[in-house]
Amino acid sequence: MTAELSFRTAAEADVPAVVTLVESAYRGERSRAGWTTEADLLDGRRTGPDEVEAALADPAGRLLLAERDGELVACCRLVREAGRAGEPAAHFGMFAVRPDLQAAGVGRLMLAEAERVVREEWGARRLEMQVLTPRTSLIAWYERRGYVRTGRTVPFPYGDERFGVPRMAGLAFEVLVKRLP
Secondary structure, eight states, X not given: OOSOEEEEEOOGXXXXXXXXXXXXXXXXXXGGGXXXXXXXXXXXXXXXXXXXXXXXXXXXXXXXXXXXXXEEXXXXXXXXXXXXXXXXXXXXXXXXXXXXXXTTTHHHHHHHHHHHIIIIITOOSEEEEEEETTOHHHHHHHHHTTOEEEEEEEEOOTTOGGGOEESSSOOEEEEEEEEOO
């Protein structure tokens, strides 16, 4: 695929495609085609129509899509937040790239567009995210893009199957942050 990416905000009609993309990037055998799989860490679902619909309805957020030749290839969710001392900030999540396009630069371009949106359109000066602590290669990928480990962790919500069914004990999310110029 050599065509450029185009970006847009998701709409209600995109819900099934977004769910399929996110699930394919993180769960089950299909996810093993890429390097972001969580299949060894979690079973169950990664997201569902209810969560994607809630993201679309959230006035503080935006579900950003990347398409190539009219086909969905990546997505992420952005949520406005008040940072420290009230400075504008945002949270980055629900990031997925089609497994067969991972390691081809699509994720880097999607992340750069997300940073541009929150910086230029929302005036955010910080972008924060949470990454499962065992995902050291993914954390290193974000560090190469300017994200810093904060030393803070958030416990995994054990018992809430909306986030998946853990295959191991001791899971947590590490908080990463990037200051935006």
